[in-house]
Amino acid sequence: MNSLFNDTEIAFRSKSKKQLLRAYWLFRLMGFPELTKIGTYLIKTALKLPLGLKKVIKSTLYKQFCGGETLEECQKTISKLQHFDVYSIPDYVAEGQKGQKAFDESMLQILRTIKLAGEESAISFAVFKVTALGSIDLLIKTQQGAELSETEQKEWELLDQRVHRIFSTAVNARVRVMVDAEESWIQDVVDEWVMSAMYLYNTEQAWIFNTCQMYRRDMPIRLQQLAARARKLSFIAGVKLVRGAYMEKENERAVQLSYESPIWKTKKETDKAFDSAIGFCMSHDIALCLGTHNEDSVAFAMDFMEMNKIEKSSELICFAQLYGMSDHLTFNLAAQGYRVAKYLPFGPMELSLLYLFRRANENKSISGQSGRELELLKKELERRKSSE
Ligand SMILES: Cc1cc2nc3c(=O)[nH]c(=O)nc-3n(C[C@H](O)[C@H](O)[C@H](O)COP(=O)(O)OP(=O)(O)OC[C@H]3O[C@@H](n4cnc5c(N)ncnc54)[C@H](O)[C@@H]3O)c2cc1C
Structure with a gap:
C-alpha cells in the first residue's frame, strides 16, 4: 500500500464519527461479494415494501454512495466537497433505460447538470452515458451495421439529436463534458460521436472528453491514433482514463460467441x-x-508530473474517484494541491440502488477494495478515540 495516502486525518476530515461508523459497517458487508447479488434481489423487493425500509436504505447505503435524489439534494454535498477543495461531477444514474420518455427525462437531467456546472465553480465536469439516452439494442444494431426499420431509424435520429444537444449545450455554457465508456459491442458508435464532437468543439480547449478503457488490448493503439488525429486536424483531445468496468x-x-476477448489476460497487463497511457497522455x-x-497509478501520475515539471494545479490534468470510496486518495490529493473530483451519482432512489448493485456485481474490484477501506476507517476511528 502506498504510504503517500495513509493520512487518515486528512482523508476523513469531512466525516463525522457517525458517518465513519456507517461506512465501516457498509464496507464490512461489501467484503462479501455474494451479498451484492442478494442485495440486488432484496432492493428490488424492498422498493415495494413500506416507506420505513426505504428510509433505512436511504440513510445508510444511499447516503454513503449517492449525492441525493435530485440535483438540489446534492447541493449540500457539493458545497461540503468544495470546502475541502474537491470538485464534484454529478452523475445522473439512469442507464440501460427503456422508452423515449425515459430517454428524454435523462437528457433533461443531464442538461440540468450542465446548467448548474455553468453556474457553480464547484462542478468540474458534466458526464453522461449514451445508454441513458437511447436503446442499447439500437446501439448494438448500429455497431453491427444492420439495417434499421423505419421506427428504429426515427429512434436513431432522436438519440442523435439528444447527444448533439448535450454537446452543444455544454460547449455554449463553457462546461466540460465526459462521455462514459460502456461495453465494446456498442463503444464504436459512442466513440464516433465523441470523436466528431471533439473535432468540432475542442478547438481552443478540451470541452468534450471520451473515456478510454485500458483493459482493452486495442486501447494503446487507439490512443496513439487519437493523438495523431488531434495533431493532424488541430483539435485538443480530452480523455478520461479508466481500467474498465x-x-x-x-x-x-x-466465450459465448467464440471470439477472442478484447480484454488483457492479466491484471498486470x-x-x-x-x-503507460498516463505517461503518453501527459x-x-x-x-x-x-x-x-x-494507489500505485495515482502515485505514478504524481511522480510523472513532478519529473516532467507539470504543475499540480494544471488545468489539463485531474483525478477522480467515486463518491463514498477512496477518500484517502481524493482528500490527500486535494490537500496537496492537485485537481481532484468525486463522481457524485444522483437520481431516484430505485434507479440509484439498482445502479450501485449492478456496479458492485459487475465490478468485483469494488467489493475487493473494501479491505483497504476498512483498514483506513479503523485507523481513523482509533486515532479519534485516542485523541478524545
Ligand atoms: C471517476 C471514475 C469514472 C469511471 N468511469 C468509467 C467509465 O466511464 N467506464 C468504465 O468502464 N469504467 C469506469 N470506471 C470504473 C473503472 O473502469 C474501474 O472498473 C474501477 O475504477 C476499478 O479500477 P481501478 O483503476 O480503480 O483500480 P484496480 O482496482 O486496481 O483495478 C481493477 C480493474 O482492473 C482490471 N482487471 C482486474 N482483473 C483483471 C484481469 N484479470 N485481467 C485484466 N484486467 C483486469 C479491471 O478493469 C478492473 O475493474 C470509472 C471509475 C472511476 C473512479
Missing part, C-alpha cells in the same frame, strides 16, 4: 497499459481525467 461481461460474451498534450482508485 465490464471485464466479466466482456469475457463471458467472448491492464495495470501496465493504464500507467507527454502528448491530451487533457486528462484519471478515473481510478488504484
